[in-house]
Structure formats: structure tokens, C-alpha cells
Amino acid sequence: MAEKKSGERPHDPKFPEKFLNFMRTGWGATELDVAESAQAAYTARRREAVSAAFPGETVIVPTGAEKTRSNDTFFRFRAGSDFAWLTGDLDPEGVLVLHSNGSGHDAVLYRRPRKGYDSDEFFRSAKYGELWIGRKRSLQETSVELGIEVRDVERLDSELQGLERGKVRVLRGFDAGVDARFAAEEAALGAEGHPLLTRDGELAAVLSELRLVKDAWELEQLQDAVDITVRGFEDVARVLPSSGSIPERALEGVFGLRSRLEGNGLGYDSIVGAGPHATTLHWITNDGRTTPGELILMDMGVENNHLYTADVTRTLPVSGSFTPLQREVYDIVHASQQAGMDVIKPGTEFQEIHQTCMRVLAEGLKGLGVLPGSVDEALDKDSLIYRRWTLHGFGHMLGLDVHDCANSRPEHYYKGAVQEDFVLTVEPGLYFQANDELVPEELRGVGIRIEDDVRVTAEGCENLSAGLPRTSDEVETWLAAQREAGPRLAGA
Template identity: 30%
Template structure:
């Protein structure tokens, strides 16, 4: 499967409309193209909620979902019209006829007609749903409602309730269908191949961006045209910068290379991190930190099942990492007190994981408590990352010199199943033996 069946997007719309009350309307804007410089644009990325409900990947469109007083539903898509001259210069458009035929909406009109029709969709409705986080679109909604309000003396009725639709869509997106899981499994497979390639192509003296190019090449040659996010290719102490994306430094002997990179396939993201030695052989200190992080990751993943939560996993993982750092002499003191004081966060400085889907940091409520614990119980169909790490910058003079400059993160993508979990990240080497073995085969580099 290289994309979701278009019928799946109709099922997404139906699931949302089933949650809407009668006599309501929901509106979802598409993204617009963004200028990169002068008359060139960034690669287009569709608004994810709009995409989830339509599968439609053109800019400057609007989806209107209507639910009548008797529960009847209708979906209308406003989009750019067919335009022969534009299509010669900029590319083909789907147009209104194929929008109905192929995308399963009930009606489609040119986007320019929205101003003349929108009042009919809003007038008399008891509730209007739209995303409150999109301030520009919210301003447009209020402008349209003002036009409806002007006709009150002629009997028009203005909607009285405005509701944020984002949480409703987020709950739907959080639980993946079988087709979505299959697509994410494929995105992980492609990403795993890219991480293999990075290990095989890595050499002392190359630049980080050259390894990034190998990753992007592997994504594309397997059908994933774009990365899901800006790839992190961080050699040596750069690994201790969590969102390092400059990827501009040379790779040095006896240093580690941390790569956080995932493919986007038909809108769905993979998010994988691997850390390995630039020269193919871990030093003793690197090996000790790496094995600790790997064991912590596997401990957390093995505990995943319905009813588990990030909060519970954090207790398990933080205690394990704390003991490991004490055993290595990096943390000192009473183990119980160190765990209670969360001293491990000096070196494990980010969260254990996050939801994954159409967005890399995907939508969905974590049920965060007042002390910032993520209490939401896992359910079948949720997909998440598990990504413990230990980061010891060169500037940390409180530890022995052999530990300084080591940054290790290992990240897998996990789906919750009926009785446990499925690890999607299965073809990217992670044991010390497998990594060193693969890197020893550099002479058999991928063509």
C-alpha cells in the first residue's frame, strides 16, 4: 500500500459527522503555498486535518460538512477550478468534476464561489465547528458570521455556538485504522532502509550533510518523496543539541553519529533515531552508554499494552536509567533519593515518546496531570515513539573525560495491539553487534 484508499477519507468524514450534533456545520481550510524566496515556493504541505478528511492535496480549498436537523449529512468541497493556462505553467488541477467523482464529496464548487454560498451554510445553524488554533481562518469565520448577522431583520438566524473542532478530529486521528497502520508500517520499512544506508555510507571525513543526502536518496527511491521532518544528522557533540539540523560539520574519528530521520509516505510519518560510531567501532565508554539506552528502550517497549501509559513507562524507564548512570559513576548518591529527585533528567532531558501519525508529533490528548504526568491509558490502534536518550555535552566537567561529548538516542515506532504491541522499526540495526557488523561491510555499499 502506497496510499490510503480514497474511500477511507469518506469514512473519516462520516466518523466526524457522527459526532456532530444535528443542525451544525464544520469548516476546514486547506493550506496555502508558502513563498520561499521571490517567486519560488516551499514544497507544499497540506493542512493535516483537511487531508485526514479529504485526501485532497491541493492548496486554497475549503471543506464544508453539514448535518441537518434530521441528521442528514452533506460534504461540499470548494477548490481551485480547472485552468488551462495555469496548468501549463504550474501543473494540473483536479477541478470540481473529479473532486466529486474521485474524492467522494457530495458537491464541489470553485473556491471563488464561497463568498456567495457561505451564508447559506451558516444561516440557521445552531453550532459552527472550526479550528480555534488557526487564527487567520477564525477571523474569516467571524467575517462570514457578520454577513449573516446583517440579515437578522430579514429573518436570518445567526449561529449561537462556536466550537473548536480540533479536539474532535484529534481523537479520531489518534486511533489508526488497519489501512493507516499498514501505511505507517511501510513508512517505517523505508526509513529503516535509509538508516541502514547511512551506516553503510558513513566514513570519517565525510560531512553530516552527505549522510543526510544518502538518507533522502533512500527515501525517494522507495517511494517516499519527502522526509517527515528536517533530518537530524549530528556527529560528536552535536548530538547533544536535541534539534540540531545544520548538518554541516565533518565526521570525526572516535565520535558517534546520531541520526533522527523518518520518511513521509502519503502524508504519514515515520520517526526513527539511531546512533552509531563514525568509524564503525564503539569505544568502551560509548558502548556502555549505548547499551544502557538500548536496554531502557527495550524495557519500555516490552511493557506497552492497552491500559499502560507514558506516565507508568516514565517511572519504569527513569528508574532503570538512574541505576545505570549510578553504576557507571555518572550519577552519585543514594539511588532511592536520586530516583525521587529525578536526577536522571540532567542527562535524559526530553520526554520518553509522543503520538505519531499524520504529524510527527501527532495530535491527541495525553491527559497531562498538574505535575505534568501523561496519564492517558494506551488503546489499541494508537501509534507512538519510544525514544530514551542520554546526553553528556563536552562542557560537562562533572563527569570523567571519557563520557564527555557522548550523545545517544534510540527511537522506535510502536503500535498498540489488542494484547500488547507491534514494533514497526524492525529493519534498522540497533544492537552493538549488528551495527558494527553492518558497518564492517562498507565495501558492499548500496548502489
């Protein structure tokens, strides 16, 4: 039997009427002190930008619902990024509609109304009932806080009746009911036979592109996420033993504690790679242990309470000091990262940043005696031999998503140029697999990445994560200082 719309489940008990009548009485009012949020003025301007992009059309942006984890339990809900950016609403099952009014749009947020104590739902529904999940905002309270008209989502179906498909754009993939109402379009082919964006695809692209430049409020949120992340790395360094061993998952858990205490949670699954695990780019199994003399690579980021995420990587010597070879490789990676940061300014093409970082890495590989042939031959687009040991690009956009603005058209993103108030990562790395017989044995199992989050400024870039060390000497000094300070509770 399917779950009822009220949120009741098939196995919920059938209570006697006497109990139901008893539960319906004796409840006092619960009032919320609601004021317009600081974000409301920004979300209004963002909606205006979308309105201007699609005059005369209806724009529909859902957020989606909880996803089933197992049986009748759900994953913790995380709002859709575009929906959150346009509304500030982080609850499930909402739909934003920009209704064309002839001269612009009327923005309406449709969401599930609060069912108060005059409804049995508050004590019977494990999914929606306030006795189970706590006090929810009413439609009016939501309207005041978010600065937008709010209507019961039950009205949505009737208010979308009769719309001409050719004048509707839907952010697809979030709400099956909305997707079914407006059939997906088939992509037309361009002059060279490549599929063109559908109308809905164009909406997704424009939303991504509008999010490329961060406004002042977003920059504050990103700095907040980075600052919490810095404290999380400090927490981890303080419990990382210089002798003996500690599980990767223990370090993952220490960082996770900080992320939940000060933020919404993790921006992505933490990568904690000790020894040769550092050479696996997306190592999230985290079932290894640290070993003195080896390195540990940790790629971790906190998502703050408004869903903006940091993305930072540090590679630390477990014993507290780099070996000469580890230092040599680390310094190559740092030089690559610094070179990339040095060329960032408004108008710099993404590919120039990438090529700048990769050239330094290729030159370093040549100096290590690893690279066959010349640096120029390795970098040639018909060769790219150097990528055996670099594996990935220099970085990506950052914001509400760890890989932010991913639906942007190439000419606006990786085939375009950075602009002021873009926020992006710079994260070159070198990775020598444990079974790579083309490199000297002493390099095998060494993986090093340094990743920071930078804002493009009028003159260059600002390192938002400068609270963590980057050079090999600074890393050693910082690690010693954290260990001397000792473990701390995440709230300290």
C-alpha cells in the same frame, strides 16, 4: 501591488493580442483516467465520526495555501493533516465543510476548479496555470477520486452566509478568510481558573483524538514510511567511512535523496549529529564532520506520498566498533528502550511507559558513577535530577505528523493510556554535554538515542522499524554488512 486572484504577478509581461490569440488555439484535450482511491472509504468513515461528534453544527476544516519562501517563490505545499485525514486531498486552498442537514451532515469539498485551455490562466498564471505546474484534476475528477461532493471554492463565501456563530466550528489557523468570517471566541475559565477549550478548540482536540487510533489503511502507510526510512539508513551507512571524515550534510543529503525518490520528502528536518553534536537534541545545522572513534546520532524519517511519517534514530560508531565506554552507555539506552517496549499493551498508561524507561536510565547513570544520591531520590517528582542527562520523555504519538495528535486533551494522551492501534515512538537517550563538569571527562560529548516506531497490538506492541538493528552487537554487524555491500543509487 497584491497578487491577483488569477495568480498573475505584477511583473508578468503584457503580451500583444496577436500572441494571446495564438496561445488560445490548437490545444488538444488531456484526459485523466480517474477511479476512486483506496483511501476514499476510510475518509468517508472519518467524516462520519466527526459528524457524530458535532450533531446539528457546521464544521469547517481548511487546508491552507502555499507559504511564501521569498519574493514570488513558495515553499513546497504540504496539506493540513486534519484536512488530508478527512478528504485525501493534498492540493492547496481547499476547504471541507460538513453542512448540517438535520439528520447528519452533507460533506462538501470546496476547491479551486481546473481552468482548461479555454482560459488564458493555463499559460499566463505561474501559480495556477497548467503550462507552469502541470495538469490538475477537475472538480468532477476530484469528486470521483476522493468519493466526496466537490464544489468551486468561489461558492464557499455565499454558502456560509447567515450561519449562526454558535453553531459553527472552525479549525483555525489555516485560512485567514475563513477565520475572519467567524470571529475567534474567548476562552471561559473553569472552576480552578484554568481556561477551558473554546468551541473551535474543542474541534481541534476532537480531530486529534479521533486520529489517535490508526485504521488499517493508515497502518499500511506508516509501515511504508518506515520501510523507506530503513532503506534510507542503509544508504547512509553505506557511505559512512570508518576512517577519514565525511560532512554531516553529506549524510543528510543521502537520506534526503531516498525520501524524495520513494516518498513525499522528509517528515521533519534530519538531525545528523557527529561527536558532541549528538548531545544537542534538535541539531539540524548539520555542519560538522564525522571523526573515527566518535559516535554519530541520526534522527531521520521519511514522509510517504500520503503524508504519513516515520521517526527513527540510530547511533552508530563511526569506526565500526563501540569503545568499551560507548558500549556501556549504549547498552543502558537499549535496556531502557526495551523495558519501555515490554510494558506497552492496551491500557498501559503513558506515564508508566515513561517511568519505566527513565528508571532504567537513572539506574544506568548510577552505575556510571554520575548520579548523585539514590535512584529513587533522582526520580522523585520534586527532584528529577536524572533529567540533566536524559532531557526528554520516552516518546510520542506518530502518524500524519511526527508529533501526531498534539491537540488531544491530556486525559486522552499523555495523562491517559495507550490503546490498540496507537502508533508511537519509544526513544530514550542519554546526553553528556561537552562542557558538563559534573561527569567524568571521558563521558563528555557522548550522546546516544535509540528510537523506534511501534504499534500497540492486542497483546503488546509490534516494532514497525525492526528492519534496523538495536543492540550494540547487531549495530556493529549491520554496519559492517552495509559497508561491505557498498554505496548504491537510491533507486537500487
